[in-house]
Amino acid sequence: MEMAVASKEKATPLPYRPRQPERTTFYRLLEQHFDDYVYANEERFEPKAGPLRPVVRPTVEAFLDCGRLHGGFARLRCPSCKDERLLAFSCQSRNFCPSCQAKRSLLFAEKLREQILAPVPHRHFTHSIPKALRGLFERERSLLSLLSQTAFEAINKSFQKLFDRKDVRPGSVSSIQTFGSFGANWNPHIHCLVTEGVFTPQGEFLPLPDPATSLLKDIEERFRRLLLSRLHRAERLSEPFMNKLMEWNPSGFSVYAEQLVLDHEPQRLEKLARYLTRAPVRIDDLSETQDSRVSLTTTPHPLTGDTLLLLDPLDWVHAICQQIPDRGQHLTRFYGAYANRIRNSRLTHQAPQTGAADSQPRAEADSPSAPSRASRACWARLIRKVFEVDPLICARCGAEMKVISVLTEPKVVDKMLRHLQEADSDRAPPEPRPEPLVSSEPIPDR
Numbered sequence: 001m002e003m004a005v006a007s008k009e010k011a012t013p014l015p016y017r018p019r020q021p022e023r024t025t026f027y028r029l030l031e032q033h034f035d036d037y038v039y040a041n042e043e044r045f046e047p048k049a050g051p052l053r054p055v056v057r058p059t060v061e062a063f064l065d066c067g068r069l070h071g072g073f074a075r076l077r078c079p080s081c082k083d084e085r086l087l088a089f090s091c092q093s094r095n096f097c098p099s100c101q102a103k104r105s106l107l108f109a110e111k112l113r114e115q116i117l118a119p120v121p122h123r124h125f126t127h128s129i130p131k132a133l134r135g136l137f138e139r140e141r142s143l144l145s146l147l148s149q150t151a152f153e154a155i156n157k158s159f160q161k162l163f164d165r166k167d168v169r170p171g172s173v174s175s176i177q178t179f180g181s182f183g184a185n186w187n188p189h190i191h192c193l194v195t196e197g198v199f200t201p202q203g204e205f206l207p208l209p210d211p212a213t214s215l216l217k218d219i220e221e222r223f224r225r226l227l228l229s230r231l232h233r234a235e236r237l238s239e240p241f242m243n244k245l246m247e248w249n250p251s252g253f254s255v256y257a258e259q260l261v262l263d264h265e266p267q268r269l270e271k272l273a274r275y276l277t278r279a280p281v282r283i284d285d286l287s288e289t290q291d292s293r294v295s296l297t298t299t300p301h302p303l304t305g306d307t308l309l310l311l312d313p314l315d316w317v318h319a320i321c322q323q324i325p326d327r328g329q330h331l332t333r334f335y336g337a338y339a340n341r342i343r344n345s346r347l348t349h350q351a352p353q354t355g356a357a358d359s360q361p362r363a364e365a366d367s368p369s370a371p372s373r374a375s376r377a378c379w380a381r382l383i384r385k386v387f388e389v390d391p392l393i394c395a396r397c398g399a400e401m402k403v404i405s406v407l408t409e410p411k412v413v414d415k416m417l418r419h420l421q422e423a424d425s426d427r428a429p430p431e432p433r434p435e436p437l438v439s440s441e442p443i444p445d446r
């Protein structure tokens, strides 16, 4: 079938409007420097960050094909005017490709709003750790789960103490972020969207009394003690070093209670959920200098106030590749009352039930399943929402286009593209599609 598509049956050119990711600085930097980075890795980066992880190369290679026709495409035809167009595949990488992450993040936010979050107020908490511990999580990614779990436990225990009950628990959606705001520097921290109160085993919601500063101090201290003792038990911290960190003042640990979002503010909640799962770098913040360095706009540095960061390209490639999660490492998790809710996520808008089993976190299944009719429809809707264009609407007559074939075989794809290029050579180059409109006010590093 694919061979037939690539044959000479089609004499007229197919109009198309690719996203042209290769025009972005993000793409160019990776295209130019990734091979050098891999070559230099062992000597330059491995001593501190550990060996190049198996997930990195395939992710970057898939990204370099994302949105580009040579990586394969779907062929669309308008049933009304017979116009045709090609649509390139996306890489669907996690926490790396700005375009795919924007779609992923949008889907996550919608799922939260529609299926997970109870109609009660929520607060955004951020848990961060001292610099001395960050490298541990860089070299051993599985410890990130422990970090996420501990951040929730600290909140859970503090809330239970406040109500003086052990059978109640809040619901939390937690997101592991590994990047800070200074050019994707390594800074693992946890964002949690937590119910401003607890659920009883019967599903009744008990709102938190006015949050006192002492509550936050309590959470922070628990977070420090729990994490240090767990790392020690897992034989990742020696006893003397653990004790030293227990005594540090200031501790280097911090828990911030950020915005409170009320139950009648679903849009704010959705925006926050998108912020929790955003891509490590905003494409607009990135450029190249005359002397081939990477220039990044960041939040003001706490000491110098600088908002511009200049990096060697390989250091930048390293920083950005460190943000790719290992395969099977879930970045978003549901705890407490929401652990059950994700299991019963069809029970929309019912009060969550809590019980003994709820202490087990549920990881978000964050890789999309194989393309199906439903997921194609979903994908088209997401593109509409992120890019404000409808990928299935015929540019000529406005009817809805249909996918008539999908081309993945490199030989067939090349042949088809050569044919198109010849037919298209005397046209003006198409306008690139805009980059995603997903952004939020950044939260500075602490």
Ligand SMILES: [Zn+2]
Pocket (backbone or CB within 6 Å): 078, 079, 080, 081, 082, 083, 394, 395, 396, 397, 398, 399
């Ligand atoms: Zn048409």
Ligand SMILES: [Zn+2]
Pocket (backbone or CB within 6 Å): 063, 066, 067, 090, 091, 092, 093, 097, 098, 099, 100, 101
């Ligand atoms: Zn992609």
